[in-house]
Amino acid sequence: MCLAIPMQLTAIDGPQGVVDTGGVSCDIRLDLVETPRVGDYVLVHAGYAITVLDEAEAVETLALLTELGVMDPESPE
Amino acid sequence: MTDNVITLGHGSGGLLTHELVRDLFVRAFSNPLLDPLDDGAILPSPGGPLALTTDAFVVSPLEFLGGDIGSLAINGTVNDLAVSGARPQHIALAAILEEGLDRALLERVVLSAAEAARGAGVLVVTGDTKVVERGKGDGVYLTTTGVGAMRPGFPRSDRGPGPGDVVLVSGPVGDHGAVILAARSGVELQTTLASDCGPVTDLVEALFEADAVPLFLRDPTRGGLATLLCDLAEAGGCEVAVSEADLPLRTETSAICDIVGVDPLHLACEGCVVAVVEADRANQALDAWRVLESGAGAQAIGELRSAGRGRVVLHTRYGGARTLLRPTAELLPRIC
């Protein structure tokens, strides 16, 4: 279950927010996230933001990938 | 008092019907074949084979970004004729209106249909209007029937599509379906994406002019590109290998599909064609398309192979491969 997609928060109005991805936006509920900020990427599931994505952690995962040596786009199949 | 909405009286065959037909439909579509308002239009003979097609149009919402049920009904039939290899010429239009329909909306739809007909170079030469009780229709249903003279030399008598031939698509896929899906009740996404609703006559003409007479020609409407490619694989008795990375897809269409959880290849296009041509004709066909506004996003998306008869294989941008199937039922937004 749990189709959730990352979307960027573009507006906040109390418990409601507006999110965007690829030029498509929709209203969502923010009841389940603490102190969301405009510009944050949130995971949206069933019309609710269920978390704010952590960019620092994303960078760390990418660093791990580099460490594993998987940055080379020419890596053999 | 009845000026602003359609009433059952507009379908009675009496004065109201007469006024509606005269003041709206005939005024919008006016031409010498229609204007006499006889029971049937008398068409000149083209002196060769004719293509005949009919299509019923139901769409919700009736008006959407990039078109409405009026332009859709004209272009849908024009395009069916064009991909049959005909030059679309004459259209018959039947409208079923629901009691209570906003007259202004009907006027917009009819004027839009008239503009689409002018744009595609066809004449609406006969028609009919009926009104059903409130609650028994969905605002407007339109049915269009069209005829056109077949081009000489099509369909090709030498051979059909086969291994080695290339599959071309004239532009981004799924835009129309994505626009309708985004507007659907329960989905309600905001986007500036417009339907690709438009005539494909120029695209078809360009192929013939460029001496790239297609071996297979179809427009990916309901069921989307996936359905068309499955039809192609079955018709050609071969495998259609498609490269996901080469598929033209607008960011917005892709985003709508991600949000709703549907495959863009299952969404309808209304102004796009798919053609199969010999490999050595692919470039001239693409060049001919790309100078047209409606063909600016044209791409070669795959080829026919002799292995795996009757199936479509999508090679993903990640190096994986999977078969592509027709959509199975109503496209429902999925959450889980």
Next chain:
Amino acid sequence: MSDVLEPFRDPGRLRGLTHRLCNLTPSKPIAFMHVCGTHENAIGRFGIRSLVPRWLRVIAGPGCPVCVCPPAEIDAAARLSLDHGVILATFGDMVRVPGRISLAEARARGADVRVVRGVHDAVRLAERHPDRQVVMFAVGFETTACTTAAAVAARPPDNFTLLLAHRLIPPALHALMELPDLRLDGFLLPGHATTVTGTADYEAFAAATNLPAAVAGFEPVDILLGLERLATLAVHGRVEVTNAYARAVRPAGNPRAIGITDKVFEPTDAPWRGLGVIPGSGLSLREPYRQLDALDRFGVTLDPDLPESFPGCECGRVMVGLVEPEDCPLFDNACTPSSPRGGCMVSLEGTCHSRFVYREVRND
């Protein structure tokens, strides 16, 4: 910007990870189970099974809340809509799941069934139709249960009630481990459920089962990273839970979502299609919110004697990974997406549906 998105869709990184995975040398074939329909769907859509080495089998577990929803609950939804005239709101996936009749059939017979994006849209329906009763047929795992809880906590109007069919994943995993024939070497954990719950329950589960686990996200690179991390643990015989989706999943999960869920719901025993009744695997409303229970309000009871499946249907065993969809005699035969016999073929996240739609092609 967007460091959280594009890099995880990069084919170069994916190739690199595939390469690493293929270089591992396990002494025997390895089988991992994921328990998330969105994983199954993404694995199919990106063609990932055709990329992983032959020694690695990725089995789909009971990860689709629509598929595990027993017929009794679908039947109750159909009766609420047909016999009690309510507006029945639910997710698109539920509409075609077969019960005694499906909700699509109920709609064809006059039921007012509305597809909504989420529970909040169902609440809005209730606000817009104060003269009607609106019932949200709420399915889903922890990820979705917290949204239902948030809607309840936000005080919906009096004409709004819930038909609850939420399920919890950890109790189901424990039940799975009781199955005698299941041989597994690790679990790929659902990134969105763990976004809400955190990883504590799964740490305990890994320790109890002596199997490693990896939390994975849903972009292609996320899934491959999860598989690669998990395979590395399995090959080295290490039992731990690793988080390959750290930008979304924190060890403690989403405390706010957990808090709202606990405030509104309490665990209850619940039946799963294919697994039977699993203790503490469902959710019911706590006392202060009981008036929101649609079954109570309309006096509808669940009929536990409804047959679970069509004769010959292997959904129960497919759902727990004991057989592959292709091994079911009905698959692509009597049972297809256009004419589904079992829940697994209906939902886009169902194992059979995914496998039917995304048949992978191996070129090796």
